[in-house]
Amino acid sequence: MQMVASVMLFDKEDSAGYLINHLARLFARELQDRIQPLGIATGQFPILLELWNGDGLTQRELLGEIDVEQATLANTLTRMERDGLIKRTKHPQDARAQQIWLTDKTKAIKADAYRAALETNQEALAMLSESEKVIFLGLIQKVIGTMRSE
Amino acid sequence: MQMVASVMLFDKEDSAGYLINHLARLFARELQDRIQPLGIATGQFPILLELWNGDGLTQRELLGEIDVEQATLANTLTRMERDGLIKRTKHPQDARAQQIWLTDKTKAIKADAYRAALETNQEALAMLSESEKVIFLGLIQKVIGTMRSE
DNA sequence: TATAATTGCATAGCATGCTATGCAAATGGT
DNA sequence: ACCATTTGCATAGCATGCTATGCAATTATA
Numbered sequence A, B: 001m002q003m004v005a006s007v008m009l010f011d012k013e014d015s016a017g018y019l020i021n022h023l024a025r026l027f028a029r030e031l032q033d034r035i036q037p038l039g040i041a042t043g044q045f046p047i048l049l050e051l052w053n054g055d056g057l058t059q060r061e062l063l064g065e066i067d068v069e070q071a072t073l074a075n076t077l078t079r080m081e082r083d084g085l086i087k088r089t090k091h092p093q094d095a096r097a098q099q100i101w102l103t104d105k106t107k108a109i110k111a112d113a114y115r116a117a118l119e120t121n122q123e124a125l126a127m128l129s130e131s132e133k134v135i136f137l138g139l140i141q142k143v144i145g146t147m148r149s150e
Numbered sequence C: 001t002a003t004a005a006t007t008g009c010a011t012a013g014c015a016t017g018c019t020a021t022g023c024a025a026a027t028g029g030t
Numbered sequence D: 001a002c003c004a005t006t007t008g009c010a011t012a013g014c015a016t017g018c019t020a021t022g023c024a025a026t027t028a029t030a
Helices: A016-038 A042-052 A059-065 A070-082 A104-108 A110-124 A130-148 B016-038 B042-052 B059-065 B070-082 B104-108 B110-124 B130-148
Strands: A086-090 A098-102 B086-090 B098-102
Touching: A016 A042, A016 A110, A016 B016, A016 B110, A016 B130, A042 A059, A042 A070, A042 A098, A042 A104, A042 A110, A059 A070, A059 A098, A070 A086, A104 A110, A110 B016, A110 B130, A130 B016, A130 B110, A130 B130, B016 B042, B016 B110, B042 B059, B042 B070, B042 B098, B042 B104, B042 B110, B059 B070, B059 B098, B070 B086, B104 B110
Parallel strands: none
Antiparallel strands: A086 A098, B086 B098
């Protein structure tokens, strides 16, 4: 149970991976607190964002817009249908596929949900200057680009 | 199924929360690929980092160093014990508590595991200049600080 | 036009993480 | 000494995300 600081090979507080993971969980919790009253959850958010831009997409089409695996999307959609957040209808041309539609419930909360997400981001970045915010987003996008093409 | 770009209230590619979540998953997958051969998983990493600095801690003491909830830690420790990554012994002074110890297995992989984490970070940030790396980590830390105190 | 390959989804099984809750051991106050 | 509170940990139940696998419908090929 002894340690010497100079021997530490790795400080998690200076590890990009560790910090990003921690920050992602803080964001998720904050957003969850804000959207739970609307009856939706964090993992459903990206899907709803797509559908609010226009629904009737197939799962495959949705998948092209959202950065999760197919199985993750399928499971989330199942929960959303269970909770009355979406409807699935047979695709007219392809018997394997289904079209995914918003329900009245999710149509109704669009504005509140956007506000929740915007406020979460705003509060999180509140201590950054405008230029820092731009730099921050730019750096994240750059690292994502690096990691996606590995 | 129509949309007009000018009407979009929210672009997820400019949302800090969305980007951070995506990046965190990319990091997790990259790290997982590297440490799976060592017989460990991503959620165990912060715990092992602590224990490699000195073991024999109680769960409570570990919790003070790691940014997860108590129940999350307890569950992860249970899996680690199951997999022979740690041992738990009764605390000599407190019958409620246990001390947590590394096993030969986890002692042996320390260097490889550090290397895996360092390489993950290095590759992820490879497209950033040295000063950008410093700025990036600093901004993340700043946002974490903001969100923790809300 | 059969058959092979591909595509669209679903399911199984797991890890990580959360909130809520329970419980026994320890501590504090009277 | 007693009882109330606090502490340390475990468990239940859930969402999110992953890999691996299966399967039916479609498409491409021989």
